[in-house]
Every structure is written in structure tokens, then in C-alpha cells.
Amino acid sequence: MxxxxxxxxxxxxxxxxxxxxxxxxxxxxxxxxxxxxxxxxxxxxxxxxxxxxxxxxxxxxxxxxxxxxxxxxxxxxxxxxxxxxxxxxxxxxxxxxxxxxxxxxxxxxxxxxxxxxxxxxxxxxxxxxxxxxxKLPELIRYIQDEQRKYLWGHVEEHWGSADELKEEGEVAYLLARRLSNSLSASSIRKFFNPEYVGGSKVHPVEYYIWPALNFRVSLGDLYSANESGTIYLVINPACDLEQGKADVVLLVKCSRIEEFSEFESIRNAISEQQVVGSGKRKELTGLIGDNRKIAGGQPDRYKYLPGTSFLPHLVADFQFLSQIPMEDFLKGECFTKIATLDTPFAEGVQAKFARYYGRFGMPDLNFETIAGDIILAMQNVRA
Structure with missing residues (x-):
């Protein structure tokens, strides 16, 4: 139309x-x-x-x-x-x-x-x-239309009496929630592609809020060290930060994907005009798919963060963990906030971090010997 x-x-x-x-x-x-x-x-x-x-x-x-x-x-x-x-x-x-x-x-x-x-x-x-x-002009009009349709087509139609929304700010709060839902990831995908019917694949920019919304420290914040340029991810539990219970900021170091052997081997093959084999491709896919398989390594140790126009491709390494007193960090002299991981990606990274550090280092039982003993005991009972 x-x-x-x-x-x-x-x-x-x-x-x-x-x-x-x-x-x-x-x-x-x-x-x-x-x-x-x-x-x-x-x-x-x-x-x-x-x-x-x-x-x-x-x-x-x-x-x-x-x-x-x-x-x-x-x-x-x-x-x-x-x-x-x-x-x-x-x-x-x-x-x-x-x-x-x-x-x-x-x-x-x-x-x-x-x-x-x-x-x-x-x-x-x-x-x-x-x-x-x-699509900026189209997006602006879409937001205005969502507001208009909700107020005239829903509030006006379904709440005939103002007494049904008595509390101060209720209509404004409901409108804000409605607009928030209208601008959710799935709704925006539908806006950009009317033929979108759902699915689990997302665009890299959906991972981030950029520029970051506020100056307080939040789970999923990405900061750049002013001196070295190294990027760090804030991994404190969200509730500790929101309730002011965090005395230190927990930072996970994020390395550029170029620093990993999976990337390096493909770069070398391309520079030598070799075909990139399925094995090398599989290794890189494992790294960015959070299933890195290296000798003695733990897949939960790494979390890939996709690159965008404002961020390089990054891999967070949970073994490189730093703690900085919150008071010092808030001075803003050493770090500059770049972006923030959006929901639910920030919570997903925090859960992966918790799994990695929540592992128990228990020695395994000799399961074959125990199974043999159980079988032998059953045979003796039958005899």
C-alpha cells in the first residue's frame, strides 16, 4: 500500500x-x-x-x-x-x-x-x-501509530469510565509498557521484515544497548580501559548492583577474536591462498558458538560477543577476572563505557559465568569396578 x-x-x-x-x-x-x-x-x-x-x-x-x-x-x-x-x-x-x-x-x-x-x-x-x-522515517511513524492505536483503539474503547484507572500515572504506565512491547526484538524484526514469522536467530546489534543508557554500573556493561584499549565486561549479579550491595566491580577481560588460534589459522590459510577446510571452519564455529574444543579446555570458559559497527568481535574469557573497588571505578578515570548487553543476553552471560565458576572438582569413582562388584554380589545371592 x-x-x-x-x-x-x-x-x-x-x-x-x-x-x-x-x-x-x-x-x-x-x-x-x-x-x-x-x-x-x-x-x-x-x-x-x-x-x-x-x-x-x-x-x-x-x-x-x-x-x-x-x-x-x-x-x-x-x-x-x-x-x-x-x-x-x-x-x-x-x-x-x-x-x-x-x-x-x-x-x-x-x-x-x-x-x-x-x-x-x-x-x-x-x-x-x-x-x-x-527506515528511520518509517520507524518514527510506526512509534506514533502504536501510541495512537493504543490510546484511541484500546484505552478509549475498553475503559469507558475513568474510574477504572484510578491510580496516578496508570494510563501513562500502561502506555509505556505497550510501547516497550511494540518495540521488542520480535516486533521490530516484524517491522523491518513483514514476512518474518518468528525464529531463534538474531542480528548482532540486538545483543546491545548502544550508546549505554545511564551512568550507573550494570550487569553486561562493556567498558574500554582508557590506557590500554582492552575491553571488559561487568559480570556482577544485577541485583547486587541495583541494590547498592556491590563493593567491587567484577570485570571479565574480552579479547578480540583475532587473538585466538581458530581465527589465526584461517587468516594464515587465506594469506597463503589455501582453501579453508571444513575442520578450520568447524573450529571457528565452535569458538563463536560457545563450544570451544581445545585440549584441556572448558567450553564454559568462553563467551562470544558478536561484532557490530561500534564493537569488534570479542570473546570473554572467564579465567581473566579482575576486581576494582566500586568507589574507584565510579570516578571514571580509567574506563569508558561503550555499550551494554541487552536482556536476555546479559543474564545469559552471567549464568554461563556462574556455571563455569560453580563447577566442583571431585575425583571420579571407578565406575567399572563398582559395576563389577554389584554384578558379582547379585550372582552370589542367586547362587
Missing amino acids: ARVWNFLVFDDDREILELLVEELEEPGFLGEDVIKCTTVDNFLDARRYVETGNFDLVILDLQDEGADLNNKGDDDRLSGERVLDYLKDKQFIPVVFNTGYAEKIMHLQSHFVKVVRKGAAGELSRVVRETFET
């Missing part, structure tokens, strides 16, 4: 605005979807629209010559920069700067703010399409 996407386009030149609208509203620009443009040619209107309008993408020129010439205050930013700041204060919408002064604002460029040089053939179209390929 074709969707309608609403764009706000700001440029102080009306002729350029008309050309932009003609380009963006061309049928087929976003496949079957349709683009509708709202245009503004001055700073004040642009500010008003970003404060109150509901748009899926904003395209900004950097300058409004009239407003910028009359801007005699302490704020020396150009109009487009000020519109972006107004927008950030009010709502989240991806932004594309289309300007002849791209070099002045390259520092603003990010995943959500793109900079295009005005007049560069095809560049604006390419960047707009790439923004929609990220």
Missing part, C-alpha cells in the same frame, strides 16, 4: 523551491510512495513549522539572507543552523541541508543530519533516498 510522506522544504529562493518540489514530488521518486512538500522561504515560517508541524523529513537551506542580515544579536549562526536547533528542541525528524555553503556546516553532519552541496547533480535525490532506506 502506497504511503504519503510529508516534507518541509526551506529555501529563501522561490524559484529553487519550485524546482525542489518538482524533483521530490515526481512520481516514482520513492517507488510507489508519494511525497507532499510544504515550502517556506523565510526563517520565521520555517521556525514555526518545525515547532508545530508533523513532517517525515526536513530539507533546509543554510541561509535566509534577510533574516541573517538583520540578526544583530549574540547568535551569529545562520538561519538553517537555528532552524535545526529549534527542531531538536521540539521533535526528532531527519534533516538534509541543501546549501551552497556546505563547507560551513560539515561539522553538523551525522546519521540524522546530512549535508548536500546545492546544485550537485543527483546528490539531493540520492541522500533523500538513502535516508528512507535506513
Whole structure:
């Protein structure tokens, strides 16, 4: 089903605005979807629209010559920069700067703010399409729709009387839980792939919360040592950290996968232009599948943490365990938090750690001898 996407386009030149609208509203620009443009040619209107309008993408020129010439205050930013700041204060919408002064604002460029040089053939179209390929505009609309459907379609329909939700904050709490459920891993997989029907396979980024949500220490936090760059995993039980019972932070060293023989043997084979045999592949699969089989080794000793754009492929080694007083750790001078393992992966790592250190080193009985004695005793009874 074709969707309608609403764009706000700001440029102080009306002729350029008309050309932009003609380009963006061309049928087929976003496949079957349709683009509708709202245009503004001055700073004040642009500010008003970003404060109150509901748009899926904003395209900004950097300058409004009239407003910028009359801007005699302490704020020396150009109009487009000020519109972006107004927008950030009010709502989240991806932004594309289309300007002849791209070099002045390259520092603003990010995943959500793109900079295009005005007049560069095809560049604006390419960047707009790439923004929609990220599915960010679609995700924003999905969250808004989930909120709308729940409040109008469920709360309004099933709770006809306000007396049924008497406690302060009950509706807000239920909405928050509903949104949380709507953004669960399985729901998001369904959002990105409507044909998804369930399964146990996950994408590596589902392992992590990135950037980490808060400054307190939590089970599953991944920290980088500021001096060495070594990455460590916090393994304290979650309840101890949440209740303030942890006097020390327990850190498990995480090594890059390149440091393991399973990786090294394949890298050497490839460098020597050899075929990577099934044996080497099986060894690497065992390492990342948490079933490392080496002489005298324990599979529970290692836990693979998948690599992403913000983390290398890592293997946590439970034999390398460090303890740092909580007071010293919280000073933040030696470690920088990178990310946090999400639920249930953090709890899974903690359970594996507990199994590894909970093993009892008991000598085995001579089971064959005992079985022989039992059989002999039964034979003697029968005789």
C-alpha cells in the first residue's frame, strides 16, 4: 500500500523551491510512495513549522539572507543552523541541508543530519533516498501509530469510565509498557521484515544497548580501559548492583577474536591462498558458538560477543577476572563505557559465568569396578 510522506522544504529562493518540489514530488521518486512538500522561504515560517508541524523529513537551506542580515544579536549562526536547533528542541525528524555553503556546516553532519552541496547533480535525490532506506522515517511513524492505536483503539474503547484507572500515572504506565512491547526484538524484526514469522536467530546489534543508557554500573556493561584499549565486561549479579550491595566491580577481560588460534589459522590459510577446510571452519564455529574444543579446555570458559559497527568481535574469557573497588571505578578515570548487553543476553552471560565458576572438582569413582562388584554380589545371592 502506497504511503504519503510529508516534507518541509526551506529555501529563501522561490524559484529553487519550485524546482525542489518538482524533483521530490515526481512520481516514482520513492517507488510507489508519494511525497507532499510544504515550502517556506523565510526563517520565521520555517521556525514555526518545525515547532508545530508533523513532517517525515526536513530539507533546509543554510541561509535566509534577510533574516541573517538583520540578526544583530549574540547568535551569529545562520538561519538553517537555528532552524535545526529549534527542531531538536521540539521533535526528532531527519534533516538534509541543501546549501551552497556546505563547507560551513560539515561539522553538523551525522546519521540524522546530512549535508548536500546545492546544485550537485543527483546528490539531493540520492541522500533523500538513502535516508528512507535506513527506515528511520518509517520507524518514527510506526512509534506514533502504536501510541495512537493504543490510546484511541484500546484505552478509549475498553475503559469507558475513568474510574477504572484510578491510580496516578496508570494510563501513562500502561502506555509505556505497550510501547516497550511494540518495540521488542520480535516486533521490530516484524517491522523491518513483514514476512518474518518468528525464529531463534538474531542480528548482532540486538545483543546491545548502544550508546549505554545511564551512568550507573550494570550487569553486561562493556567498558574500554582508557590506557590500554582492552575491553571488559561487568559480570556482577544485577541485583547486587541495583541494590547498592556491590563493593567491587567484577570485570571479565574480552579479547578480540583475532587473538585466538581458530581465527589465526584461517587468516594464515587465506594469506597463503589455501582453501579453508571444513575442520578450520568447524573450529571457528565452535569458538563463536560457545563450544570451544581445545585440549584441556572448558567450553564454559568462553563467551562470544558478536561484532557490530561500534564493537569488534570479542570473546570473554572467564579465567581473566579482575576486581576494582566500586568507589574507584565510579570516578571514571580509567574506563569508558561503550555499550551494554541487552536482556536476555546479559543474564545469559552471567549464568554461563556462574556455571563455569560453580563447577566442583571431585575425583571420579571407578565406575567399572563398582559395576563389577554389584554384578558379582547379585550372582552370589542367586547362587
